[in-house]
Amino acid sequence: MTDATHRLVQRIGRIFSLNEDERHALATVPIIMHTFASHQDIVQEGDQPGQCCLIVAGWACRYRILQHGGRQILSFHIPGDLPNIHGLHLPVTDHSLAAVTTVTVGFVSHAQIHDLIAEHPRLGSAFWKDTLIDAAIYRERIVGMGRKEALPRIAHFFCEVFLRMQAVDLTTQHSCSLPITQTEMSDALGLSSVHVSRVLRDLRHQEFIALDHRTLTILDWSRLMALAEFNPTYLHQDISVPT
Amino acid sequence: MTDATHRLVQRIGRIFSLNEDERHALATVPIIMHTFASHQDIVQEGDQPGQCCLIVAGWACRYRILQHGGRQILSFHIPGDLPNIHGLHLPVTDHSLAAVTTVTVGFVSHAQIHDLIAEHPRLGSAFWKDTLIDAAIYRERIVGMGRKEALPRIAHFFCEVFLRMQAVDLTTQHSCSLPITQTEMSDALGLSSVHVSRVLRDLRHQEFIALDHRTLTILDWSRLMALAEFNPTYLHQDISVPT
């Protein structure tokens, strides 16, 4: 199994119990690999792609640019994510997708996915569920941006990132990679980068987290979760929060 | 055809081209009607419902309550919406659903929808697409809450509401019902109700809109859209913006 199919099976297998047939079907889907340098666009707003992306290595993000130069990052995507599978049914992309780090992407054509689903209808449900979890993550972001101050908002972001990384085996103990700048974080959370810098200082001083060299370490899960009002239900996976 | 099945066929037919079989299958799904008084919960956070809701008349909203009493409204739902169809694949509901006005709801059991999809796979895609549009609306909200000030944010909300209402034939000329309080609006958009009141005054004084007796009238579409940076692409429907 290649890296790419491994990621795909791991991801879908985690949110949906697959039988041997389905697993095999997924593992043999043709995937075309491509690498993008950081800041490169993978898909642009207005595009009508004929394929879905699978993030195999590195981070990507969906974003939108506003008239006066503002940027809103809609989501970050980590290995195993299918950041534009909605393209299967929404022909015109309403936001751009860019590489955050150097990113390895696998492309799977829509036709192939349609065939896969036609032959294994339960896989259709699995992909659908994947997009539903994506939407649940949006909801959680809305709650944070609408009704939480910067400190809990950022704390919540760290909880989420860590658990998502854990689900794809990219954590060690209480640490994981967080390969984004403070500006990217601020554009994702609706803050200024200056304020993010100050809030991070507080989170460090109060020993909730450590964050250096793009590595996030969660020092005190229970306090961080309480601060963030974090409840992992919305990720809709069997996740155990580290203690 | 009952009101409920009419709404269902209208909605799905609008986002997906149905053949006669599929239309008939949708039109004959058993639906159990129920009425909720305003402010009543229809589904609560943590519930594991065995059925989906179809809004037949009135408005509903998804929301979440935070520890210190804050409320975040995640979305409003109008006739034709299927506000918890994600329950098909996400067993535990991660937010509550409540009646905004007196609301008539049709309940369709998950089992029935699964059967429907098994027999008419394209209907599965149609429902899936419905949830993808839902997610696109979330994205748009995130952009507004993260990077737009109150005036364009509220303006955008009005554009969206009007077009969604138009898609289900609930507009007349440039007006539609907007049966929500300013407090509900503020909880949806991440503002205080006081500030919403002031912004509405501005929008009225500058003759973008009129809003009395829960009726919204858009007085100048092009100026309002420009103010809001509104681009209807994200609704992913054939929509013509009034001129």
Added chain:
DNA sequence: CGCGCTATTGAGAGAGCTCAATGTGCGTGG
């Protein structure tokens, strides 16, 4: 070893918040 990107810190400004008082409209009951 120096350039460029990222992070940090200070200072002042502002959008939006909270608290509180007043105004308005509508439904209910006498």
Added chain:
DNA sequence: CCACGCACATTGAGCTCTCTCAATAGCGCG
């Protein structure tokens, strides 16, 4: 049909969280 009460809306005043601008510091890479 009027009066009352309640929910909603409006307005004022002061406050605060977060922003912008700007300068400095640190780090990684060629």
